[in-house]
Amino acid sequence: MAAIEILGLEKTYMVGFWRKRPKRALHPLQLKVEEGEIFGFLGPNGAGKTTTLKLLMGLVFPTSGSARILGREWTDPDIKAQIGFLPEQPYFYDYLTAHELLNYYGQLSGVPAKNRKQRIEEVLQLVGLTDVKGVQLRKFSKGMMQRAGIAQAILHDPKVVFLDEPMSGLDPMGRREVRDLMEQLKREGKTVFFSTHILSDAEALCDRVAIIYKGELRGVGAVADLTSSVQGRIEIVWQGTQVPASIKALGAECHVTADTVRAVISETRQDAAIDALRRERLRLISLTPVRTSLEEYFVEKMRKADSTAGGAS
Amino acid sequence: MNARVGYIAANTFREAVRDRVLYNLIAFAVLLSGAAIFVGQISIEIEKLVVINLGLTAVSLFGVVIAIFIGIGLVSKEIEKRTLYTVLSRPVRRWEFIVGKFFGLSGTLVVNTFCMAVGVFAALLYVSHKFMPADALILVALYFIVLQFLIICALALLFSSFSSPLLAAVFSFSLFVIGSFAEDLRGFAGMAHGITRWLATAAAYLVPNFSAFNVISSVAHEHAVAGQLVLHNTLYALLYAAAALSGAVLIFEHRDLK
Numbered sequence: 214m215a216a217i218e219i220l221g222l223e224k225t226y227m228v229g230f231w232r233k234r235p236k237r238a239l240h241p242l243q244l245k246v247e248e249g250e251i252f253g254f255l256g257p258n259g260a261g262k263t264t265t266l267k268l269l270m271g272l273v274f275p276t277s278g279s280a281r282i283l284g285r286e287w288t289d290p291d292i293k294a295q296i297g298f299l300p301e302q303p304y305f306y307d308y309l310t311a312h313e314l315l316n317y318y319g320q321l322s323g324v325p326a327k328n329r330k331q332r333i334e335e336v337l338q339l340v341g342l343t344d345v346k347g348v349q350l351r352k353f354s355k356g357m358m359q360r361a362g363i364a365q366a367i368l369h370d371p372k373v374v375f376l377d378e379p380m381s382g383l384d385p386m387g388r389r390e391v392r393d394l395m396e397q398l399k400r401e402g403k404t405v406f407f408s409t410h411i412l413s414d415a416e417a418l419c420d421r422v423a424i425i426y427k428g429e430l431r432g433v434g435a436v437a438d439l440t441s442s443v444q445g446r447i448e449i450v451w452q453g454t455q456v457p458a459s460i461k462a463l464g465a466e467c468h469v470t471a472d473t474v475r476a477v478i479s480e481t482r483q484d485a486a487i488d489a490l491r492r493e494r495l496r497l498i499s500l501t502p503v504r505t506s507l508e509e510y511f512v513e514k515m516r517k518a519d520s521t522a523g524g525a526s
Numbered sequence: 527m528n529a530r531v532g533y534i535a536a537n538t539f540r541e542a543v544r545d546r547v548l549y550n551l552i553a554f555a556v557l558l559s560g561a562a563i564f565v566g567q568i569s570i571e572i573e574k575l576v577v578i579n580l581g582l583t584a585v586s587l588f589g590v591v592i593a594i595f596i597g598i599g600l601v602s603k604e605i606e607k608r609t610l611y612t613v614l615s616r617p618v619r620r621w622e623f624i625v626g627k628f629f630g631l632s633g634t635l636v637v638n639t640f641c642m643a644v645g646v647f648a649a650l651l652y653v654s655h656k657f658m659p660a661d662a663l664i665l666v667a668l669y670f671i672v673l674q675f676l677i678i679c680a681l682a683l684l685f686s687s688f689s690s691p692l693l694a695a696v697f698s699f700s701l702f703v704i705g706s707f708a709e710d711l712r713g714f715a716g717m718a719h720g721i722t723r724w725l726a727t728a729a730a731y732l733v734p735n736f737s738a739f740n741v742i743s744s745v746a747h748e749h750a751v752a753g754q755l756v757l758h759n760t761l762y763a764l765l766y767a768a769a770a771l772s773g774a775v776l777i778f779e780h781r782d783l784k
């Protein structure tokens with residue numbers, strides 16, 4: 214059974230004060246997340262990530278489409294006991310202390326009274342808020358709010374956890390901790406679905422990612438598959454200060470230093486470049502594939518999307 | 527009643543207390559004791575009349591202001607600050623949230639009214655040195671005041687579910703004022719003709735009939751309150767509040783949270 218199945222969810226907002234006009238924040242989205250996965254939902258700001266999560270949480274209603282969570286209809290209130298949600302830049306009742314907040318949420322999620330206290334201590338420990346559990350949230354920094362947000366998302370031991378930009382507002386140390394926490398959730402057999410616009414956060418962590426841009430899904434797959442689908446490139450370094458015309462003709466970007474030349478060319482031109490170097494009797498120093506990062510894949514995708522959109526209009 | 531409604535109500539009450547809503551009691555105490563001392567020179571009968579009239583009117587007005595100003599913010603503030611996201615992503619139905627908020631605010635107002643009532647009785651004791659059986663009528667007046675608060679809370683929730691907080695405050699307060707003259711409005715409607723008559727009658731019966739709830743001056747004059755009025759007002763308030771609350775729920779159920 215899939216943990217999350219998004220079946221054509223679509224959202225069009227009506228914007229404008231006087232003459233309302235439709236703004237499509239999310240095109241019909243098809244997506245399936247398996248149980249036990251860490252799934253990254255990637256896209257730049259305004260791509261439609263938060264909209265997707267709000268639709269899944271039942272906070273906004275779709276223009277069309279539906280979804281299933283753990284095999285049940287997403288609107289089923291009982292399914293909500295099995296899911297946790299961290300909103301983007303979370304804010305909580307600031308007149309409560311961290312402990313009171315978690316107790317309230319524990320009550321609402323149906324955590325039995327006898328386990329609640331112990332469970333609250335556990336999650337406070339996990340997110341590093343034990344020392345400030347008696348402090349009112351109005352005195353919390355943005356990073357502490359984020360930690361409280363993570364605590365409330367996992368408090369009731371949910372099977373599927375939705376996190377909207379979980380690393381935002383955290384320092385490098387905090388980001389690291391959140392990454393570790395997600396990995397721990399995975400080890401416990403939970404499904405983690407998180408959105409981010411920072412690719413490096415997803416790259417090391419996700420089993421699979423989906424890429425969304427301007428409300429449309431642009432690609433889904435394992436990080437390795439996605440990056441390999443982008444045309445690979447090779448870096449060639451040789452001794453000398455000359456760039457032979459035959460290599461220039463291959464479309465190489467060349468950098469000449471004191472006694473070496475570094476050229477980056479498309480992988481498909483690799484043999485032609487080596488032949489050219491032999492012919493010119495230049496000494497090859499190294500030949501390394503340039504690993505395409507998710508970042509590059511992303512930029513590539515965006516550029517293509519924009520150019521096709523531009524061409525159509 | 528379901529447990530989640532209770533938890534939401536309790537949290538709403540806690541918020542009101544921590545936001546120092548009950549501080550209005552201090553202003554009330556100052557006002558009341560000032561008045562009691564000020565009229566302390568006049569004869570005992572007049573003094574009592576003034577204390578009861580002024581005391582109960584103040585209880586009513588303070589409560590109405592609190593009901594409206596907290597009532598309109600109950601839901602809109604949670605949407606604005608996005609505190610609602612982590613509540614509604616739990617097994618909480620939207621109607622439970624609205625109903626919980628309603629009970630939380632009603633509870634706050636009951637506690638607030640109770641404290642003020644203690645103040646009114648204390649002032650009464652101060653001016654007349656003893657209680658009389660007729661003073662029990664004040665309890666009936668207080669009960670009617672609380673019933674009014676229920677209606678106003680529900681209306682504030684209803685208006686804030688489809689309009690901005692400012693407009694919701696204006697609507698609620700206008701309805702409170704118009705409702706206080708509902709009986710005059712009904713009389714006026716009876717004198718009109720044609721279409722005006724129908725419209726005026728409809729309006730007069732649609733606004734909450736707060737004039738039936740105002741027994742302050744008759745209580746101050748020690749006139750008894752008919753048992754039938756108590757029954758009638760109780761049913762009326764419960765039905766009116768339930769209708770307004772249902773409207774609020776109906777709108778909120780279909781609303782996108784921004």
Ligand SMILES: Nc1ncnc2c1ncn2[C@@H]1O[C@H](COP(=O)(O)OP(=O)(O)O)[C@@H](O)[C@H]1O
Nearest residue numbers: 226228238257258259260261262263264265784
């Ligand atoms: N309540 C709303 N009303 C109108 N437009 C909205 C609303 N929420 C989001 N949008 C628009 O929908 C698009 C997607 O937004 P969002 O889902 O927040 O993106 P992301 O989370 O990926 O940054 C944006 O263009 C945004 O302006």
Ligand SMILES: [Mg+2]
Nearest residue numbers: 259262263301
């Ligand atoms: Mg977002």
